[in-house]
Amino acid sequence: MNVQPTSMQQVKPTWSGVVRYLHATPRAFLPMKSFNELTLVAGRGIEGDRYMIGQEAGFYSHKPEEGRQVTLFEMETLEAIERDAKIKLLPHEHRRNVTVEGVPLNHLVGRRFWLGATLLEATRLSFPCRHIEEILEKPVFDPLIHRSGLNCKILVGGVVRVGDIVRPE
Amino acid sequence: MAKPIKTVQTVVTAVDEPARGVKRLVLADPDDWELPPFRPGAHIDLHLAKGLVRTYSLCNEPTDNRRYEIAVKCEADGRGGSRFVHEELRVGTALGVSLPRGGLKTHDQALNVFIAGGIGVTPFVSAIRDLREKGRTNYVLHWASSGHPVLPGMVADAFADGHVHLYNTAIEPRPSLAAILKQYGDEAGAFCCGPTSMLDAFDAATASWPAERKHVERFTPPAFARDDNAAPYTLVLAQSKKEIVVRPEIGLVGALEELEADVSVSCAGGICGSCRTRWLEGPPIHNDSVLSPMQRQHEVMVCVAGCAGPRLVLDI
Ligand code: FES
Numbered sequence: 001m002n003v004q005p006t007s008m009q010q011v012k013p014t015w016s017g018v019v020r021y022l023h024a025t026p027r028a029f030l031p032m033k034s035f036n037e038l039t040l041v042a043g044r045g046i047e048g049d050r051y052m053i054g055q056e057a058g059f060y061s062h063k064p065e066e067g068r069q070v071t072l073f074e075m076e077t078l079e080a081i082e083r084d085a086k087i088k089l090l091p092h093e094h095r096r097n098v099t100v101e102g103v104p105l106n107h108l109v110g111r112r113f114w115l116g117a118t119l120l121e122a123t124r125l126s127f128p129c130r131h132i133e134e135i136l137e138k139p140v141f142d143p144l145i146h147r148s149g150l151n152c153k154i155l156v157g158g159v160v161r162v163g164d165i166v167r168p169e
Numbered sequence: 170m171a172k173p174i175k176t177v178q179t180v181v182t183a184v185d186e187p188a189r190g191v192k193r194l195v196l197a198d199p200d201d202w203e204l205p206p207f208r209p210g211a212h213i214d215l216h217l218a219k220g221l222v223r224t225y226s227l228c229n230e231p232t233d234n235r236r237y238e239i240a241v242k243c244e245a246d247g248r249g250g251s252r253f254v255h256e257e258l259r260v261g262t263a264l265g266v267s268l269p270r271g272g273l274k275t276h277d278q279a280l281n282v283f284i285a286g287g288i289g290v291t292p293f294v295s296a297i298r299d300l301r302e303k304g305r306t307n308y309v310l311h312w313a314s315s316g317h318p319v320l321p322g323m324v325a326d327a328f329a330d331g332h333v334h335l336y337n338t339a340i341e342p343r344p345s346l347a348a349i350l351k352q353y354g355d356e357a358g359a360f361c362c363g364p365t366s367m368l369d370a371f372d373a374a375t376a377s378w379p380a381e382r383k384h385v386e387r388f389t390p391p392a393f394a395r396d397d398n399a400a401p402y403t404l405v406l407a408q409s410k411k412e413i414v415v416r417p418e419i420g421l422v423g424a425l426e427e428l429e430a431d432v433s434v435s436c437a438g439g440i441c442g443s444c445r446t447r448w449l450e451g452p453p454i455h456n457d458s459v460l461s462p463m464q465r466q467h468e469v470m471v472c473v474a475g476c477a478g479p480r481l482v483l484d485i
Contacts, residue, residue, distance in 0.1 A: 028174045029268060031203045062173040063433065130437035130472075134268060135205065141438050145458075 017102030017166040019116065020075050021091040024049040028059040029135060032092040040118045042157035045069040046097055059131060066153060067123025072115075073149040075101035085143040093136055096126065096149045103166045105150040112155065116164030119156035126151050176216050176265030177205060179237065181258050187240070188319045191288065192255055193228075196237040196264060203234050208272025209299040210292030210386065213237060215254070216265040223250030226291040226362070226386070227269065228323060230298035237266065240320055242288040273384060275300060276358045281308040284346060284371060286363020287319060292386050293362065294323045301326060308332060311349050313363070315339045343367075347374040362386035402476040406430055406485050407449055415481070421471050430485055432471055439473035446471050450482035 023032040024046050039047040050058035051068050060068070073096035081089050091099045098115065108122040128144035179196040186192050198204055207213075212226045229238040243255045258264065273296045275281045281300070283293040290312055300308050310327060312318055313336040327333050336344045346367075350359055359382065361371035368385050375383040404424050405412045415424040422444075425432050435443035439457030448469045454477050457470035471483070 026200060026202055027178055027198070029177045029205050030198060031205060033203070057174065057178070059174060060435070063435065127436045127441040128438065129435070145440055 014168060015102060015104055017100050019098060019160060019162055019164040019166060020101050021099035022160065022162055023092050023095075023097055023099075025095075026050055027057045028061075032095055034092060037159050037161040038097065039159050040070060040115075040154045040157045042154045043069070044154070049097060059129070065151070067121075068151045069154045070098065070115075070120065070152050071096040071126055071149055072098045072100055072103070072105055072152065073126075074103065074105050074147070075099055077144075077147045077149075080147075081140065081143045085140075087138055087140055087143065089136075089138065089140055093132075093138075094144075094149065095132060095135075098160070100166050106147065108150060112169040114165070114167050114169060116160040116166075117156075117158040118154060118160055119169065120152040121155055122150050122152050124151050125149070176267060179204070179264050179266055181260055181262045181264060182236075184258065184260055187322055188317070190243045191240055191319045192243070192258075193238065193240045193320075194254070194258060196239070196266060197235055199263075201235055204237060205268050206234060207231055207237075207269030209275065209296040211269040211272035211295075212292070213239075213269050214267035215239075215250075216267075217250060217253045217257070221250060221253060223254075226295065228291045228294040228298075228320075230295055230302055232299075232302060237269075240288065240291050240294075240323070242319065271386075273360055273386070276307070277305075279307065279382075280353055280357040282350065282353055282357050282359045283308065283310045283312075284349065284359065284361040284363070284367070285310065285312045286367040287314050289363035289367070289386070290318070290320060290324070291362075293360065294320065296360070297324055297327050297332075306330070306332070309353075310334070311344065312336070313338050313344055313367070343370075346370045350374055358382045358384070360384045360386065399475055402478065403480045404428075404476075405450075405480060405482040407482050408485055415476070421474055421476075421481075425471060430483075432485065434472045437472045439470050442470070444470055444472045447484035448482065449484050450478070450480055452477050453481060 022035045022038045024038060025032045026048055027050055045052035073094045078089050081087050109124060112119060112121045126149040128141050128148040130141055133139060133141050180199050181194055182197045183195040184192060207227055209231060210226055212224050214222050214224050216222050225239040225241060227237055228240055229236055241251050241254045244251045275296055285293055293310055297308060310333045316339045318335055324333060359375060361368055399417045401414055401416050403412055404415045411428045413424050413428055415421055422434055432446055433443050435441045442459045445468055447467055453469040454475035455465050456473035459470055460468055
């Protein structure tokens, strides 16, 4: 039998997801607080968050990074870590700003997508950081390798709310 | 380059002197944000000045999560930490502190017997406040001081309810810890914090006790100091001509920080590649997941590395 790959033109794989949680914190090490909505400022970051460009007060702020204006994390990873590593990691504990469901974050590096009314461009995958184990006293560093979320730039700012749709550009 | 933020940024919001020579300080986030959580009787490091880091127990209860309350006795002939706290810190002073560590695991059912010497009462103040808040009465505090106890007001409620026994060692002999503990039988859990002589007496009195029933409050090092049994070695920076002994408690990254070396640590777990550095002599013990065997012959990820020899020479 002669198997042919499906033509790229015929089928365009797609996805759509939803914003489940929003979190921010003004300074390194402080607990993340949950919000119903966050204001994203194009080219800068999240109002009130530690990585807002111009008001940096985060653990990595001495390494300025244009592409870290907002960070995302997959709900599915929380479930996988509980299932596979038996560690319950809560949405405020991964320390990323937006927890999404149904969004293949690892596939989006270099792409643009809509987060509610805001447009983001994914710059790179996030790395886990050992210091999260110290903050949480949970051995989550290894389970988070390669699925620690996504760093993004904000191209179009606006207000993002829990329940907003996430979709490709 | 901006300095990395390694501490929780707090500001002193209250200072008072509840007893002569003892200052009580309240630290909070500059915007009154919640602080990192802690267990009853946990301790924090205060970063007082360059090279001056001191550890103090928290006296408040964990639900009081916007404040870190500490009490510091001025030790005139100490190493300078308490004097700095007494003389330099005032309302409005900005102060970096570590994440809280350690703390007491009190027992839900069994009696909790707290044994304190002098200012060593502070972690028990926190634990007693925590127990009282949960409506528990299964605790007793035996508190020895030379002269008047330093912070009676901080456990006033426990006093009023008859949970506190005082000993004034200026006029009476030191209490026998063995005799105190004996009266509470085989179920009680015991906790001790005070001067070394008291901790030694406590260790002796509880030598045959199972570990889960006894706790000696000594300050624990940060979780990052991993391999406490590793042998010390000398770190040499070939280009900047600096050297330092790397003790296991501070580790290689801590030593590099002390030398103010220009190495950028990011993930601190040997996976991101940020702290890659050339080495000249060692050999290093590689613990990273980044470098190939070939690369390891000349390079090392310092955030997770150790040293197999007496000297580690880095090409920086
Ligand atoms: S800091 Fe990431 S590998 Fe060392």
